[in-house]
Amino acid sequence: MRLHEYQAKQIFAKYGIPIPKGRIAGTSSEVRQISEELGGNVIVKSQVLVGGRGKAGGIRLAKSPEEAEDLATQILGMEIKDIPVRRVLVEEAVSISQEIYLGITTDRINQKPVLIASSEGGMNIEEVAQSAPEKIARCLINPLLGLRDYQLRDIAVSIDLNRIYLKTFMDIARSLWKVFADCDAQLAEVNPLVITSEGRLYCLDAKIILDDNALFRHPDLADLRDTDGEDPGEVTARKYGVTFIKLSGTIGCLVNGAGLAMSTMDLIKLKGGEAANFLDIGGGAYAEKVSAATKLILSDPKVKVILVNVFGGITRCDEVAKGVMDALTGKSANLPLVVRFVGTNANEGYKILEEVPYQTASTLLEAAEMSVNLAKGVVSEHSYQ
């Protein structure tokens, strides 16, 4: 779960990381007022959960409260990558003499948190990693020991930090580690960390991505979730505890298990079709959950075929069938249904579905092929009414 810049900055500030003076605003008149308070010279930053805000015109400098108000009017009316801008962060403008990158994330290979720093701040760190890997310093953090000062001194040397900033830099990095650890972050990033022409350090842009699995420990952080940028189906799915990812194809998939769900998508593609979604109902799903999941598929107007692929183990095929039936009952949609049940209570499952027309497949490949053909309009003898 990603936080907004202003939310991340509020957390950073609580941990003593210096951020520019500023406030969040929802209307252009508020922006004007904040701009007046800050002395006129401000930056107005759209708060949407996607990258590329600057390129889209969502981050603008204003030299006066009037200009700030004008820009805010424009920005607050924008959509950036289809997400409406509802709030802007208004901050005092600072004069930048150097931009540094500082971030902590998880290193999957080493299975440890890793601190990454670079003298090339302000850019996407992955781009720096490609264009100038020698400008990036990394240090692994022992998760039982935490970030040590000696590591920070090494990092500071590696990025050629002027020693007069060392103490402040170390304070900021230590705080960033505390944010990462305390909030169960997957990413805590200050980019850029700027050194102003007056020699002060500020976090100019902030990014925090939280570990969804750890939100139970942080109800206050969980409340910060903004679903504006998410597909409504994905939001609904989260409520039901199923994993749903909207894709652009025409074959709606309902599968148990993430690997099998991916494989199902892949085989659809292999056979020339495209999945409308990734949907993992999880292990041991009950009818209610399956019904909700099926409704998610039905709500996608692009879906032409539904493919149910369940390898029964803990999951009982009859329970899945009940859920599917529940979702289909009363709907007037006319979508062909392909069903493949293997394992626990497969026959019972098929039996429950007998009230609606469907085709069965014995192998995964066959199921995929059948669905693709149906989606292409090669209508089979059964057809769902």
Next chain:
Amino acid sequence: MRLHEYQAKQIFAKYGIPIPKGRIAGTSSEVRQISEELGGNVIVKSQVLVGGRGKAGGIRLAKSPEEAEDLATQILGMEIKDIPVRRVLVEEAVSISQEIYLGITTDRINQKPVLIASSEGGMNIEEVAQSAPEKIARCLINPLLGLRDYQLRDIAVSIDLNRIYLKTFMDIARSLWKVFADCDAQLAEVNPLVITSEGRLYCLDAKIILDDNALFRHPDLADLRDTDGEDPGEVTARKYGVTFIKLSGTIGCLVNGAGLAMSTMDLIKLKGGEAANFLDIGGGAYAEKVSAATKLILSDPKVKVILVNVFGGITRCDEVAKGVMDALTGKSANLPLVVRFVGTNANEGYKILEEVPYQTASTLLEAAEMSVNLAKGVVSEHSYQ
């Protein structure tokens, strides 16, 4: 550094450990008022940094505000083990159905923190350890990992805690660990942790001993120091960074190094005398420090002889001599002085002292013997005027 009960309880409360309602008071009229606020039934507890307050009459139950005021008048006029009672803690009385011991300290052998619990709360845990060791449960805490819940469940089983209290007990123990770790405690103890007849858990008495070496991290805690129970000489010594411990003998010792200082005391005793103090001026001590240290010795009216024993290494004997001379100059005391200098600049040291009469010793044993004889009145040919 030991904290007062009320200070420890304030810290515990901040960490969510339940403590009875109450407040600290310096006058008996305040006590009356607090007692009225708490409904009359209160306990009045003297706040002095020694054990045995109860036996000394420093902890009393009152059934009414009037009685509380009376008792407070008595207690606030008391001295307990020579320490004047300046403050009392007034708390609501609770009805006790069970008393538990819960403490965290350092296990020197295993070099780890250890959690100790016992169903025999309210008593000195060392006494329980002797009389009923089977009633004590211990678990070592990995300092890099912290106290784990499974360990607390094991402990709860070991002390036969009724399961209905498990969750609260675990919350309290987890908080106690946080106190121990966050405050750099050497001991964090709740004794007793009571279960009231209404089934609630309270920390009835609290003890925290802090690690003096870690106080630099906790300036707020360092400010809590109360020197009422300490020898004034020890307080002064701390200011100068020397270790001084007041003893009951007549031979004032000034030594460099803790082991050598102890050994010096031991040999004095072996030769039939007794040291007036333990005094370690530390390694590389300068004249100013030594002068202050010498003055500490001089301020003890029981001192009959001064023994200076320095094995020069980092410490230069001439520097020590300068300090001693500085302290002696202008004093009209008539104390015999025994000096043993070995190592770095020993001769220079002896030379500096030539302005005052002193005897020299070549070995430690000889120095001790000489001092003991002088203290017994066997006056030598030189005598300090």
Next chain:
Amino acid sequence: MSILINKHSKVLIQGITGNEGLFHSRQMLQYGTQVVAGVTPGKGGEWVLDGKVPIFESVKTAIEATGANATAIFVPAKYAADAIFEAVDAGLPLIVCITEGLPIQDMMQVIQYVKQSKCRLVGPNCPGILTPGEAKLGIIPGGITVPGNIGVVSRSGTLTYEVLDALRKAGKGVSTCVGIGGDPIKGTSFIDALELFEADAKTDEIVMIGEIGGNDEEVTAEYITRYMTKPVYAYVAGISAPLGKRMGHAGAIIEGNVGTAASKISALELAGVKVAKHPEEIIELMQ
């Protein structure tokens, strides 16, 4: 022979009285596994599964009483890290964590701690281990595979069952199947499992089932090139997965340009591994 578990393994179940724990303990028992103890704090002294399995308050007491030498953890994600620490501190040689949804920072601490011990952790978020005809530790359905000489290692659950089922239908049996789990931070890697299979006299061929996310398969390909003498077959799920989306498993995400199926497949093929285009094709490649 086999790897990790066999009919002599004495199995403990942490969280045995939960729905999942109890259901699968029964399955393990029915499969012939020696399920010797369960642990559920507060229920020590009770018995479950028709009076066959005693419950203990702690892992330590369970081991002392029953000699258990492996555990399967079914406790909720919130408590799972603590359960692993308890198992490590009790010195259990094999710890299989079935639970899904552990916080990643819990897992990083767990891994660091396990590394300093002599314990092996499999999982979390995994289906466990099954040695056909001998024992199973976890949730892999017993009926879909038979004893044989193929070692199977997989990041997935049901997809693995597909492969086991297909192997059985083709008359092929399995030495041991190890589900290493779908999390980004996990106790046992492909390489760990391959190393064990390479040393196992009963295993002649290995099937590995990877998926998008991270670069485990790429690193494993290097290992295969250098150390494996037994043939390895693979399937990698997620060739059609979009960028930046977590595909059900916490670890199944393409970040930047890291973790694509194409990269994994080409690395494995370079290492001489035959990579199937769909699960059933593995059988054809093995002919």
Next chain:
Amino acid sequence: MSILINKHSKVLIQGITGNEGLFHSRQMLQYGTQVVAGVTPGKGGEWVLDGKVPIFESVKTAIEATGANATAIFVPAKYAADAIFEAVDAGLPLIVCITEGLPIQDMMQVIQYVKQSKCRLVGPNCPGILTPGEAKLGIIPGGITVPGNIGVVSRSGTLTYEVLDALRKAGKGVSTCVGIGGDPIKGTSFIDALELFEADAKTDEIVMIGEIGGNDEEVTAEYITRYMTKPVYAYVAGISAPLGKRMGHAGAIIEGNVGTAASKISALELAGVKVAKHPEEIIELMQ
């Protein structure tokens, strides 16, 4: 031979530019020790001690440039734990922490961490190690002892110098002298040192100097009974120390009835150790 250090040891000094660090580095160098590098953040690239010793920014870079295999730490107590962690992470086989006054919780973490590494920590709050005629790491004055066959191990500083001085005056030399330090939580114990001396061909007899506090001497007595073939002589300081007072050293305190000199002396005597009543008596006992 000798233990821990010798003339081939390549020594690094952490905190070389502080007063203490610089003074003692010069002493070590003058004694003949190979002081190959110093570490002081912010002063990397400079040289000290008449241009003989280069300074580096970090332990890692110092090792890479000079091949240092031992370090003496002189940094202030506040930063000393970090210095030890740095040395451990850099893989230095021998880490001697001279600094006094480290917080006890820092030390417990340090010890736990060191235990999981291949490094040996001596100290903190110790005078270091001296192998007469070869090298010294720390602050033990070089002139007070000569090469010989007696191993010395001690919790004390100046008291040890007394003993070394007395031994020299009696014509006795020392193989290696190890100051293990006066803190309650420390890296190297009496037992660790005795084990090394027992295995050292150059050492024929051992002198150990204990003091009140803890029960190291009691535990060591048991070890001596079981494992030591070489004669051990001892002196224990603090027989006249009062209860409950910290006698200068953080570890020198009698708590409850634990840590008395009487207990230590009787345990050692039971183990066949000859215990001197005063430091100089050790020489008499050794005749």
